[in-house]
Amino acid sequence: MAYAEFLFARAPRPAVLLALSLSALARAGFAATDAPIRIGFLTPYVGVYAKIGKDMDNGFKLYLEETGYQAGGRKIALQTEDSEAKPDVGLTKARKLVEKDQVQILAGIIHSGVAYSIRNYVDANRIPLIITNAGAERLTSADRSPYIFRVSFANGQTDRAGGWYAATKGKMRRMILMAPDYSAGHEKVAGFKKTFTAAGGKIVAEIYPPLGSQDLAPFLAQVISKAGEADGLWAFFAGSDAIRFINQSAEYGVKQKLKLFVLGDTVDDALLPSMGDAALGVISYLHYALTLETAENKKFVAAYRKRYSEDPSMFSEQGYVGARVISEAVKAVKGNFENKEQFLAALRRVQFEAPRGPFRFDEFQNVINPVYIRRTEKSGNRLQSVVIDKIPNVDQFWEPKK
């Protein structure tokens, strides 16, 4: 490199230009150059979402490590950035990754607000974006872009399967719904209601506590006052809200009066130790379960435990799958990543067995997932979510077969 610069510095200008354009031609024309494919990974490393951001990062890197940071004969270089889970910071960092670090693919994104904020930027600059968490539903429907792919879920997607299950096999015909009062909460409720009411379910009440309520007891008192009219309580809460919800539901005896049926985030494996017996017997649904007995999952869980000395979460698995999706597409185009149309087409066609089950995209580039119905049980001293039923091929517009 130093030698080349030395030559250029002494060569007459037209010669430099000629040499530069020749090398540009060479890059465009022939695949398998030595230059690595640069991936920018954008996730929060500080703040409330720091832990799940780290999980996702761990999963993503685990796959790249397993494959030696290469795919289809090309090296892969990874550059990470902290979005702080703030839409404005996320956009600035996405720009920095693309314009300064010259990354060619973006991946990651926990927060739906960040995902929406960078949508126009990646679309206008033709940067493929592989979302490994943010459920912002419009990004794979009304506001979709040929450059945006999602390997996690759209808000409401998993809940469509949950709503149908509750009204049918779950035998919860009349339900009270409870979710935090922000966009993801409302989007998930909408998905649940759609299939739940279509299957003959009746909604007794909808209760929306503010996100991050210090105390859920006042809302639970409302649940109790309506408990006589309902069979079950559906809920979606995450993080510290989830711990409060499960623990306080047990304290106030809600669990004795109503069946608890929740989105998997509410009884996330990482939170179960803080819930203890309060979480026992809770039924949940999610596109992943740590306890899945498939070969892919056992291999993934074992590798993850060995590498990080802890259990993977749903976010770790999403990161792992995201890295694999990119890798499979690069392999499919035999490393000729620079032909963007071909690469995007290859991304759309990616299919493989993921830890969660069979992986593929729908026509809007959003993942089609299996949804697992799980029950929290105790094995020895450990609480875990055991799979009791499965709904295959749930896409973001899923409806039960007639």
Added chain:
Amino acid sequence: MTFWIIQLFNGLSFAMLLFLLAAGLSVVFGVMKVINLAHGSFYLIGGYVALSVLSATGSFLLAAAAAVLAGASVAAVLQTAFLRRFYDNELAQVLLTFGFLFIIADLCLVVWGGNPQALPKPALLAGSVVFGEIVIPVYRLFVTAVGLLFAGALWLLFEKTRWGAMARAAVDDPEMCRGLGVNVPVLCTSVFVAGAALAAFGGFMGGSFVGVYPGADFEILLYSFVVVIIGGLGSLPGAFVGSLIVGLLDNFGKALFPELSLFTIFAPMALLLAVKPTGLFGK
């Protein structure tokens, strides 16, 4: 009726938790004229240290003692090594506590990780009391009782002891107090450390029902400020009454008008500030 009784007890228990924080915040302000933004950090430290000690030893008494000790020692270092250098320079002190809020939050993230956690409850306090339709968790009754106990003890401390008299004198007129031979910087340190110990104890008590997690420091700080503003800066009775008002308003507000839940605390606060800017008991 059932609904109202359950809500009343909910509100009381939350109010007493807030009191443990607001009492320290208010008195520290009274004596030092410093808005201690790192007050929430002592709550966080208390909660996390209690969690670690509890999982290591299984003893709730040890966990509580360790939480209080940890909060007090961090406060002692913060006060003697940093805040005291800027005596009488309130802006520098407030900025310093603001910086420590972030530093301590990040250190906690490094040590205890980002997963939200909750302290288990002692078996004795884990159940619920049931009267017909009314279900009240024993732990909440316990928090309420402990809060009342502390309110009484603090009142005695401030009204009936020499130390309390000195602290009250320092609130009213620090210069005169110094003139009478009271070592005000030492007094400041003792008040600051006691306030922090109380907040750390709050972290231990609150760890079981609101949990400990990154960001808990900020959230509880916000509520404590509302309490102190309503009750009046520097007043212990103000902190008590303010806690009751905020705890009950918050609870009934959430239960009756969930969409307006923040409004139900902040609107009365704004109204009170317009009518009586010093708060109910402030001077």
